[in-house]
Amino acid sequence: MPDYNLSHLDQLEAEAIFVLRETAAQFRKPALLFSGGKDSIVMAHLARKAFWPAKIPFPLVHVDTGHNFPETIAYRDAYVEKLGADLVVGSVQESIDKGRVVEEKGINASRNKLQTVTLLDTIEEHQFDACLGGGRRDEEKARAKERFFSHRDEFGQWDPKNQRPELWNLFNGRKHEGEHFRVFPLSNFTEMDVWLYIQREGIELPGLYFSHEREVFERNGSLLAVSEFVTVQPTEKIERKIVRFRTIGDATCTGAVESRASTLQDIIDEVAASRQTERGTRADDKRSETAMEDRKREGYF
Amino acid sequence: MDILRFTTAGSVDDGKSTLIGRLLYDSKSIFEDQLAAVEESSRRRGDAVVNLALLTDGLKAEREQGITIDVAYRYFATPRRKFIIADTPGHVQYTRNMVTGASTANLAIILVDARKGVIEQTKRHSFIADLLRIQHVVVAINKMDLVDYSEEVYNRIVDDYKAFASRLDNLVDITTIPISALNGDNVVEKSDAMPWYQGPSLLYHLETVYVGGEHNHVDARFPVQWVIRPLSNEFHDFRGYAGRVAGGVFKPGDEVTVLPSGFQTKVKEIHFDGRTLNEAFAPQSVALTLENEIDISRGDMIVKANNPPKVSQDIEAMVCWFSQTPMAERGKYILRHTTRETQAVVKDVRYLVDINTLHKQEGIQSLAMNDIGRIVLRTAVPLIHDSYRRNRTTGSFVLIHPGTNETVAGGMIL
Numbered sequence: 189m190p191d192y193n194l195s196h197l198d199q200l201e202a203e204a205i206f207v208l209r210e211t212a213a214q215f216r217k218p219a220l221l222f223s224g225g226k227d228s229i230v231m232a233h234l235a236r237k238a239f240w241p242a243k244i245p246f247p248l249v250h251v252d253t254g255h256n257f258p259e260t261i262a263y264r265d266a267y268v269e270k271l272g273a274d275l276v277v278g279s280v281q282e283s284i285d286k287g288r289v290v291e292e293k294g295i296n297a298s299r300n301k302l303q304t305v306t307l308l309d310t311i312e313e314h315q316f317d318a319c320l321g322g323g324r325r326d327e328e329k330a331r332a333k334e335r336f337f338s339h340r341d342e343f344g345q346w347d348p349k350n351q352r353p354e355l356w357n358l359f360n361g362r363k364h365e366g367e368h369f370r371v372f373p374l375s376n377f378t379e380m381d382v383w384l385y386i387q388r389e390g391i392e393l394p395g396l397y398f399s400h401e402r403e404v405f406e407r408n409g410s411l412l413a414v415s416e417f418v419t420v421q422p423t424e425k426i427e428r429k430i431v432r433f434r435t436i437g438d439a440t441c442t443g444a445v446e447s448r449a450s451t452l453q454d455i456i457d458e459v460a461a462s463r464q465t466e467r468g469t470r471a472d473d474k475r476s477e478t479a480m481e482d483r484k485r486e487g488y489f
Numbered sequence: 490m491d492i493l494r495f496t497t498a499g500s501v502d503d504g505k506s507t508l509i510g511r512l513l514y515d516s517k518s519i520f521e522d523q524l525a526a527v528e529e530s531s532r533r534r535g536d537a538v539v540n541l542a543l544l545t546d547g548l549k550a551e552r553e554q555g556i557t558i559d560v561a562y563r564y565f566a567t568p569r570r571k572f573i574i575a576d577t578p579g580h581v582q583y584t585r586n587m588v589t590g591a592s593t594a595n596l597a598i599i600l601v602d603a604r605k606g607v608i609e610q611t612k613r614h615s616f617i618a619d620l621l622r623i624q625h626v627v628v629a630i631n632k633m634d635l636v637d638y639s640e641e642v643y644n645r646i647v648d649d650y651k652a653f654a655s656r657l658d659n660l661v662d663i664t665t666i667p668i669s670a671l672n673g674d675n676v677v678e679k680s681d682a683m684p685w686y687q688g689p690s691l692l693y694h695l696e697t698v699y700v701g702g703e704h705n706h707v708d709a710r711f712p713v714q715w716v717i718r719p720l721s722n723e724f725h726d727f728r729g730y731a732g733r734v735a736g737g738v739f740k741p742g743d744e745v746t747v748l749p750s751g752f753q754t755k756v757k758e759i760h761f762d763g764r765t766l767n768e769a770f771a772p773q774s775v776a777l778t779l780e781n782e783i784d785i786s787r788g789d790m791i792v793k794a795n796n797p798p799k800v801s802q803d804i805e806a807m808v809c810w811f812s813q814t815p816m817a818e819r820g821k822y823i824l825r826h827t828t829r830e831t832q833a834v835v836k837d838v839r840y841l842v843d844i845n846t847l848h849k850q851e852g853i854q855s856l857a858m859n860d861i862g863r864i865v866l867r868t869a870v871p872l873i874h875d876s877y878r879r880n881r882t883t884g885s886f887v888l889i890h891p892g893t894n895e896t897v898a899g900g901m902i903l
Contacts, residue, residue, distance in 0.1 A: 192738070192770045193701045196492045196571040205774035206733045209715045213787055213828070237762040238774070241727060242719040325562045332561045351559065352896040353585055353811050355592040356885045357733075358825050362894040376573060378564045 197385050204231075204373035205238040206357060207336055208320070211371045212238075212245050214361035215318040218371075219276065221307075221489060222248040222268075224260035225436040226393055227322030227374055229267065230382055233391055234373065235320075236271055247274035249319070251307050253299040254281040255417040255438045263394040278310030295419060296408075298440045304488045308344040311368060318361065318369040321489050326378040330481035336375050342366035344487030370489075380459055387452045399432045399450045410443030490566075493700055494573045496590040496623070498614040499600040504631045508600065508670035509563060509576060512692065515677045518565035560590045569696040584844065584859035585811040587614065588899055591621035592885070595700045598627045598691075603636045603667070607649040609845045616844050619657035620807060620861065620901070622877065625698055626654075626663045629691060633683065634669040640685040643667045656847060662698075666691050704771040705880045709737030709745075709793035712827035712883070713785055717776055729760055729776035730785060735827065735882040736875070737793060738770045739777065744794040747785055748873045753794055754781040771882070788829035790873045790883075798875050798883060804866040805839075805903045806877075810856040812890065812897035816864075818854050822897065824868060826886040832869040833888065839863040856898075863903070877901035 194202065208231075211218050220235060222228045235244045248268055252261075268275045280299050283289045288309065289302045311319060325332045335351055337359040352360055361369055374382070386393065403414040405424045412418060414426055417439050431444035432455075449455045480488075499505035513519045563574040575590030577583065591597060597618040601611050611628075618626050628650055636642045647665045654660050666675055667686055674680035677692045689697070717729035739745075743756045757778040759766040769775045777791065785791075792798060810816055816835060824833035840849040841862040856862050877884030888898040 191701065192704070192706050193491055194773065196490050199492050199772065202733060202772050202774040206714070209731055209774070210828075213715050238731070239715075239717060240760070240762050240776075241721070241724045241729075242717050326564045329561075332563065333559045348559070353589045353887075353899065354896075355589050355887060355899045356881065357593075358885065358887045360825060360887060360889055360894070360896045362823070362889055364894065376562070376564075378566070378571075380566065381571070 197381065197388060200374075200377055200381055201234065201237075201385070203357075203376060204234045207359070207371060207373040208235050208238040210337075210359050210361070211318050211320060211373075214359070215369070217314070217316050218246040218318040218320065219249045219311075219314070219316040220244070220246055220320040221322070222250050222264065222275075223322070223436070223489075224250070224256070224264045224267075224394060225322065226382060226386065226397065227324065227377075229391060229393065230377075230385060231320060231322045231373060232267070232271060232273070233389060244271060244273050246320075247276050249276045249278065249310060249314075249316070251278045251303050251310065252280065253303055253438050254279065255299055255415075255440050257394075257396055257413075257415075257436070257439050259394050259396050260436060276310065276314060278306045280306045282306075283309065295421060298438060300438055300441050301483065301488075304344075304483065304486050307489070308487050311344070316368065317363070318371050320371045320373060322374055323370075323372045323489060324374050324377050324379070324382070328480045330484055334372060334375065336372055337361050338370045338372065339363065340368050340370060340487065344368070346370075346484050346487070348481065348485070380456070383452065383456050383459055387456065394436065396433045396436055397455065399430050399447050399454075401428055402431050402444065403427070404429050404431060404444055411445065412443060413439055415439045490568075490570060491700070492571045492573060493596060493695060493698070494575065494594050495596040495598060495695065496575045496577055496587070496594040496618075497598045497600070498577050498587050498590070498617075499610075503600045503602050504670040505576075505600055508598075508629070508631065508668075508676065509574060511670055511673060511676050512572075512574075513563065513565050515673070515692075516565040516567055518563075560586050567692070567696055572695065584613070584617070584861070585809060587617050588621060588809045591617055591623055592899065594621075594623050595703055596625040596627065596695070596698060597623045598629055601628055601630045601646060601650070603630050603632045603642055603646065606646045607653060611650070612653060612847075613844050615654060615657060615660065616842075616847060619659045620809075622659050622881065622901075624659075624662060624703065625700075626660050627691065627694065628663060628665045629670075630665060630667045631670050633667045633674060634672050638667075638674075638680075638682045640683070643686075664688070664694055664698075666694065705736040705875075706770055707737055708796055708798070708875060708880060709739055709743070710735040710798060710875070710880065710883050711739060711777065711791040712829070713787055713789045713791065714828045715787060716785065727778070728782070729778050730791065731774075731776045732791075732828070733774045734769050734771045736771050736880050737796075738768050739791075739793075740768045741765075745779070745791050746794045746797060747779075747783055748790045748792060748797070748800060749871060750783070750785075750789070752781070752783045754779045754783060756780075788827075790827065792873075798873050800871045800873050802868045802871050803836075804833075804868060804872060804874070805863065806866065806886070806900040807861065807863050807903065808856065808888070808898045808900040810858055810860045810862075810898050812895055813858050814890070814897070815857040816855045816898070821891065822888040823891050824866070824872075824886050824888055826872055826874065827883060829870075829872075831872070832891075833866045835864055836867050837865040839865065864900075866900075872902075874902055876903060878903075 577590040714732040760776040875883045
């Protein structure tokens with residue numbers, strides 16, 4: 189009998205595609221949350237494969253904090269056009285202008301937390317009943333307990349103590365009016381799997397992930413990029429360094445790492461040797477021991 | 490490189506967290522910032538040693554109460570394999586978590602404290618591994634350092650376990666390994682402390698155990714998940730049936746039957762992302778096109794004409810009850826099976842299994858949370874199914890409460 193074994197990347201791909209198709213089938217109006225980061229890029233790539241030769245049967249939704257790196261926005265627009273997908277943008281600036289949220293104060297001010305309100309408003313405005321996210325269980329300890337199909341109540345809240353058991357590959361997406369689901373097709377990918385998959389599939393990424401020279405300064409152990417969105421304090425020293433980003437979020441809270449990794453293979457080697465998690469560069473996770481759980485409970489990604 | 494999915498079941502004090510911590514740490518899957526965070530939390534809590542359980546117990550309530558509430562998934566890889574651990578709490582009230590973790594596992598690690606030997610909990614875990622048909626079981630006899638690495642103690646526990654396990658039909662591959670998770674004996678490297686033990690280290694066993702035969706590659710089953718109709722100029726007449734192969738092998742030209750309609754046709758092509766494939770097998774996600782235009786929708790199943798599944802409205806199954814609200818007598822639930830949902834009514838409870846003694850209790854009317862029993866169901870439309878024994882995908886289902894939408898039970902068709 190021939191050997192019917194799938195490689196680990198093929199197994200992960202088959203699982204993610206199954207989840208994406210279940211989402212399209214079980215929900216009236218799903219959406220794919222697209223940040224321009226590598227995980228959401230991989231998710232959109234998988235969505236294209238899942239429904240080929242038809243178009244992706246749901247829009248991509250970007251919650252724009254207004255504090256994105258310009259490279260992220262340029263990449264987003266080009267990628268959406270290449271996919272032929274629809275794009276919905278929820279704007280944190282608009283939420284601020286409308287008085288829905290109040291900008292944080294102080295030097296560590298970030299719009300990271302404000303995104304939750306904009307996200308929930310966007311979900312409500314467009315009546316999305318399932319939002320696909322690129323979250324992975326290996327990322328963070330609260331995410332390790334996340335389901336593929338994760339229920340959110342009418343306030344968008346996650347109740348981690350009262351989750352539905354998820355057995356085999358049977359996903360229960362039933363809900364009441366006003367509730368919605370977050371769906372995580374990449375749950376079983378690790379950071380390394382994502383990089384290996386990007387390499388295998390030849391997926392293009394924003395240049396931010398590769399080493400480049402940039403003006404940075406150190407704050408709370410992170411290297412932050414100098415940009416119009418952060419105020420460098422007189423005591424903080426600006427330096428030009430060769431850096432890259434391991435994750436891409438807001439310019440205000442995403443730290444760079446010093447790196448000369450300029451190709452995917454370099455990055456894979458670097459990830460393999462790394463002794464720090466990728467979210468180690470994220471100031472938003474360092475606010476408290478359960479910062480991720482707290483934000484997720486409120487409706488964060 | 491392939492994937493091994495395994496569960497670890499055990500309670501707080503049998504060294505499960507230490508074992509997982511060691512596997513993760515020795516495979517360099519714990520990062521410095523994670524370790525620093527755990528050290529900091531342990532210090533704040535006043536723990537005497539670094540509490541590796543804090544790596545897996547991520548929820549606030551778990552950290553406050555020092556218990557594991559839910560299944561946590563952990564990942565590590567060696568050059569040979571990627572591993573997915575479903576880490577489940579082992580207390581009696583958490584049967585549902587063990588069942589959940591076991592449902593996707595190829596292998597179960599059952600931890601036995603060398604000082605205590607085979608206890609009720611060991612039996613409970615083994616019964617669940619057997620029920621969920623996990624093919625490979627590793628009995629890790631832990632804390633060997635506390636019994637002076639005694640071969641005699643080890644042999645006695647192995648004999649006890651084998652005597653018990655002979656009553657469980659499905660446990661075919663049982664491996665016993667003497668370890669000390671704390672000291673690392675026989676976890677990653679073979680230990681010098683137990684020269685009498687000739688077998689592999691735990692990690693070596695996990696890396697090399699054969700899991701290629703997990704999927705059924707005989708009975709061709711394709712539950713239709715989604716119909717792809719591009720309606721574009723280029724693909725005007727394309728009508729693809731998207732799904733994940735649940736069993737067997739499909740090839741272009743294969744004669745197939747579509748259930749429940751019974752229409753027969755042939756597989757025209759197998760599509761995946763702009764390519765056509767020569768074959769598709771479980772668990773691949775692909776799209777099939779067929780020679781004839783037939784009305785097919787989600788929930789239908791495409792099968793090989795010469796090898797049909799069972800089609801019936803009367804189902805007997807073993808179920809594990811998950812909900813705090815017990816099963817209602819003659820209760821109606823929504824049954825989700827493959828890509829189809831239907832209503833089901835509980836006709837009868839045949840018996841409840843005492844999972845500590847394996848005794849069957851008859852004359853029971855209902856099942857409560859964490860109960861496991863055999864029931865009879867009548868469904869509103871026929872289920873296109875196989876026994877769970879033949880196929881884990883087409884033989885499993887969940888029951889959903891129609892009012893609360895809660896998943897109340899998991900079932901395995903007999």
